[in-house]
Amino acid sequence: MYGRGTTDAKGNLLCHLRAIAAFRDAGVDLPCSIKVVFDGEEESGSPSLPAWVRANTDLLKADAALSFDGGFGGSNRPRISFGSSGLLFVEIRARGAEQDLHSARARLVQNPAWRLIWALTQLKTPDGRIHLPGFYDAIRPVTHLEREMLEQAGWDDAAQQRDLGVTEFIDGVSGVDAHERLLFTPTCNIAGFATGWMGEGHKTVLPSRAACRLDFRLVADQDPNVLLATLRQFLDDHGCADFEMEDMGSIEASRTALDNAFADVVIDAARQVYGAQPETQPTGDASGRQGVWLGGMLGGIPAAGTGVGPPAWRGHAADEFMVLDYYRNGIRYAARIWELFGQQSLGGTS
Amino acid sequence: MYGRGTTDAKGNLLCHLRAIAAFRDAGVDLPCSIKVVFDGEEESGSPSLPAWVRANTDLLKADAALSFDGGFGGSNRPRISFGSSGLLFVEIRARGAEQDLHSARARLVQNPAWRLIWALTQLKTPDGRIHLPGFYDAIRPVTHLEREMLEQAGWDDAAQQRDLGVTEFIDGVSGVDAHERLLFTPTCNIAGFATGWMGEGHKTVLPSRAACRLDFRLVADQDPNVLLATLRQFLDDHGCADFEMEDMGSIEASRTALDNAFADVVIDAARQVYGAQPETQPTGDASGRQGVWLGGMLGGIPAAGTGVGPPAWRGHAADEFMVLDYYRNGIRYAARIWELFGQQSLGGTS
Known part of the structure; x- marks a missing residue:
């Protein structure tokens, strides 16, 4: 049917x-x-x-x-x-000048895309660590029974990688450890980022706006509402109090x-x-x-x-x-x- | 007419x-x-x-x-x-998995948007410094006559800021110094950045591709061809040898x-x-x-x-x-x- x-x-x-x-x-x-x-x-x-x-x-x-x-x-x-898993999904918007400018003005006028990128880099570093205060504190440890269930699940790196269209996992993690990471760790993912002009033609523009969407996959017992407030505070504390942040939805793990x-x-x-x-x-x-x-x-x-x-x-x-x-x-x-x-x-x- | x-x-x-x-x-x-x-x-x-x-x-x-x-x-x-001014305009493209994935997979699969953002942050830091080796070395100093011409030009901060739609310049620079910065300093500007989904609806996607466009406004005697090669080397040296880089055009200062x-x-x-x-x-x-x-x-x-x-x-x-x-x-x-x-x-x- x-x-x-x-x-x-x-x-x-x-x-x-x-x-x-x-x-x-x-x-x-x-x-x-x-x-x-x-x-x-x-x-x-x-x-x-x-x-x-x-x-x-x-x-x-x-x-x-x-x-x-x-x-x-x-x-x-x-x-x-x-x-x-839980989820916290937000859009963050940064503004610069009132409208897009000739990019030569970038010597005097701050580019909101740079500000947003610098803020994101402080939020999550290349080692994968997420720097929201308390982010990892509430996480419920993996129990012996849960790990045992993973070990019996028959996780297959090669099959998973083929399915995902990749040749390796982050940090080279593999086997049951990869499976555990997929199910028991939170992440901060850039689901979208848009600024300036990326279409046909050569527009060297200084954008007036930049926006990104972040989704955090959460695990028990992280509270998406607490993290939403922490993220707002993080932006405020890192010179981005003027950034708009929209709560696009959350789900408890x-x-x-x-x-x-x-x-x-x-x-x-x-x-x-x-x-x-x-x-x-x-x-x-x-x-x-x-x-x-x-x-x-x-x-x-x-x-x-x-x-x-x-x-x-x-x-x-x-x-x-x-x-x-x-x-x-x-x-x-x-x-x-x-x-x-x-x-x-x-x-x-x- | x-x-x-x-x-x-x-x-x-x-x-x-x-x-x-x-x-x-x-x-x-x-x-x-x-x-x-x-x-x-x-x-x-x-x-x-x-x-x-x-x-x-x-x-x-x-x-x-x-x-x-x-x-x-x-x-x-x-x-x-x-x-x-001179100009160097490039598009940089990063790739992750073969196609966009459910964002829960971000725990195991690297997000090319994060990699691109981390690379950009290494290229230009929040202090405005551009970290391409030798970037500032070739710059011809401002002469006494050139500075004198600026001083006679009647630069007006308020009028310029009104015209640009901003209330301040980067670093709070003002007056003839602002004018000098506009004409005699190079910059690295994000003219565009696109990844994932930023349209209507809530798509928590792990993007397979991310791309940005950078334009560098150059001053005498920076050589855009030299800088293009330096930028490629910079990406290679910072773990981004797999990034594609397209030369979208350059002009000598x-x-x-x-x-x-x-x-x-x-x-x-x-x-x-x-x-x-x-x-x-x-x-x-x-x-x-x-x-x-x-x-x-x-x-x-x-x-x-x-x-x-x-x-x-x-x-x-x-x-x-x-x-x-x-x-x-x-x-x-x-x-x-x-x-x-x-x-x-x-x-x-x-």
Whole structure:
């Protein structure tokens, strides 16, 4: 079945609704109490969700949180993630003269592009270090279990580099260390920079404006709101109080403990339904307000995120697709998670 | 008379042709031998001119060089310049992965925008210093006469700042020092920088490419070709040997001596024709291969550049104009320069 959303996330969401219907049609009580939250803003960072969750914590009270989104990896095994990255995204704008000038005037008139570049270089040095005060202080250490999960993940440098179109990683990092860096370290990335004239022709202009966009991928427990204020202070402290800074959105990082029964439930359900060991990752490199994030917002209840889409399901493309067998197994996967969770709550073993 | 080129430079050029015709029509010998060079590429830096001049130095042999281009200043006095800035214009391109990536990958994949920014910061520091080896070594000192000419020019900080749309100059420089800096110091200007996504929407991308354009305004006797090679070496030496660098054009700086009889001739001719002291400047902030440049190419013969267009003649705009009185006076100006030059060559005084 082809069409945008067939997997991401209509197919995924429907698995849960069909599982609930299947229990009901069979005249069987639900194995546990289920509260369903639909969020239509996930692709734009779910900006309305935090306030809504904070306003409805009693309604949302639960023992565990789960999201279904995305799908299988290339190895044709279900993926289960126990966290996601945070994000802080800002645009910074510097101004010089009232309008662009003949570049000969650069001897007397400050170029805002130089000022912005000098500020950026103070923010992040060639060694990769990010110089926001306290930036690294709040980072939650990698646990033994998380590292162990990475070691079992079968990270392949050559395959990853081929996929990314590079021949080496920063600092020559490799193997499990590269995988750990991808999932457990924050970064400060220049997502855009524009000033002056870069089109056809030879315009030697002194630009009146320069702007850049920075995105910080964050890890637990860095607080994007604290860092936003720190960044503003950093600019002020480095002679750039006149720079405008626009908050273009942020997402909290999330990470759930691996040594809990709910993690076992989700992994066991995948094993039972698919007859294979799932791909598990202790946290994700991308950002989103999903199951594990919700678990964090609800006081750190056990949480996980997984999905049922077929391998290479072409998320967001016009020819995104769902394979019906994967959809039907997805319903079984959802139902099995709840059955196991219900047994566990009753004192059974998974 | 309105139209592109009515002043710059058709009106200016015609003054000389009409002056020659006037001598002929009056049955009078030309007061001196005149060689006329028309260059149709001035607005794009006259890229073909240097090779042609080098191939025709015998043909061009002369005692002085003069160009007519541009026109009067706001004070309604003719401007005479005894030099012009040089220029080196380059585009530098850095590459990262084969294509743009999700910005979460910035933890493992180098961002070419960061590399380019770090290189630029090493090239020019916040104190304005340009760190190309030897960059400042070849600079010809400002002479007493040149400084004196600046002191007489009536530089007005407030008027200049209003005109440029700024409230202060770099380093708080002011007065004649500001004027000297504008005319006698080189700079390195970011004329453009582009990477990633700066359009509508929130794309947190790890760019695969970043590019910038730098223009260096040069002063006598900095050699743009030497600096081009030095810049390439600088990039190589700072870990950027993989950066592409494109030479987008260069122009040699020029400056002629002020203590020579030809300078007196041009100034006296202006005084006599316009009944006013001309605006003289020892060199110009803009770049071009014009009269003084040609004088330098011909072994450093005395040279000058001036023009006859009316104040605010709107150069290059669709409504550029020439006022007929200015055109007619321009013919007299051209003729008077040659008469005075002829007298001088015959041992007369100006």
